Amino acid sequence: xxxxxxxxxxxxxxxxxxxxxxxxxxxxxxxxxxxxxxxxxxxxxxxxxxxxxxxxxxxxxxxxxxxxxxxxxxxxxxxxxxxxxxxxxxxxxxxxxxxxxxxxxxxxxxxxxxxxxxxxxxxxxxxxxxxxxxxxxxxxxxxxxxxxxxxxxxxxxxxxxxxxxxxxxxxxxxxxxxxxxxxxxxxxxxxxxxxxxxxxxxxxxxxxxxxxxxxxxx
Numbered sequence: 166x167x168x169x170x171x172x173x174x175x176x177x178x179x180x181x182x183x184x185x186x187x188x189x190x191x192x193x194x195x196x197x198x199x200x201x202x203x204x205x206x207x208x209x210x211x212x213x214x215x216x217x218x219x220x221x222x223x224x225x226x227x228x229x230x231x232x233x234x235x236x237x238x239x240x241x242x243x244x245x246x247x248x249x250x251x252x253x254x255x256x257x258x259x260x261x262x263x264x265x266x267x268x269x270x271x272x273x274x275x276x277x278x279x280x281x282x283x284x285x286x287x288x289x290x291x292x293x294x295x296x297x298x299x300x301x302x303x304x305x306x307x308x309x310x311x312x313x314x315x316x317x318x319x320x321x322x323x324x325x326x327x328x329x330x331x332x333x334x335x336x337x338x339x340x341x342x343x344x345x346x347x348x349x350x351x352x353x354x355x356x357x358x359x360x361x362x363x364x365x366x367x368x369x370x371x372x373x374x375x376x377x378x379x380x381x382x383x
Contacts, residue, residue: 166359168383169200174362176225176254176347176370178205180322189214195375197222199383202368203254208247215251225254225287228279231323233258233293237275244282254287255279256318256347256370261293264301269308276312289316289347289368295326302332303339310341316368320350327351330360337365 177196179188189210196204196218203223206214211226218224228243229235235243244255257279263272280288290312292305309317317336319328327350336346348361349370354377358369 166362168378168381171355171358171362171369172199172201172374172378174358174367174369175199175201175374176203176205176349176368177201177375178322178349178370178372180205180207180227180230186210186213190217192372193218193222195379199375199378201375205254205256205370208243208250208252211247211252212250223253224251225256225289226252227291227321228255228257229260230256230258230291231321233260233291234262237271237278240275241278241282244279244288245284248282248284248286252286254289255283256289256291258291258293258321259305261296264292264297264305269304272305273308273312276309276314280313287315289318290314291318291321291349293321293324294319294329294332295324295350299335302335306336306339306341306344310344314344316345316347318347318349318368318370320370322350322370324350328357328361328366330364333361333364333366 203225205225229240328348345367347368348366352371
């Protein structure tokens with residue numbers, strides 16, 4: 166797979182708590198230069214990034230991040246606020262505790278509330294696969310589909326594990342029509358990226374691919 170194709174699936178990401186605007190600006194510059202699908206950045210930088218890139222690049226941000234235990238009302242407000250500031254895409258973290266308690270109705274209501282707050286923007290639902298059983302992952306595929314979300318996403322990158330080939334295959338086998346897959350967390354290089362895309366992922370949440378392209382003088 167050519168570098169241009171790989172990078173077109175990349176949500177070039179910087180979510181470290183200590184990141185500064187100058188670092189976010191570099192990520193935006195790189196995202197535009199390499200034709201990334203979006204840059205995924207903290208909510209506090211969305212407005213400034215949107216003003217900086219204009220129509221040249223999609224801005225993605227995170228909601229309920231990274232632990233997912235904000236209330237649904239707070240997550241919906243965060244999403245609405247991000248959209249108002251110029252976010253094109255929203256990556257929200259589910260309430261993992263509710264999965265463990267099998268509170269399926271509450272999880273569905275939460276995702277639907279955030280979806281409504283997105284006002285037509287892309288919604289990706291982070292289910293944090295490293296904390297779920299196989300049965301729970303399959304159930305989340307069902308609920309994400311039912312909620313009308315655009316993507317199911319493996320991981321925040323802040324927990325005990327990231328995307329695996331097995332999870333991408335499981336998602337591909339169980340999500341409904343129209344739900345795409347984002348692999349994130351621990352994507353180490355080009356081979357990982359190619360494998361995830363071949364297995365059915367449509368987006369890759371990583372900073373590593375752009376770094377590798379830079380190192381190789383792409």
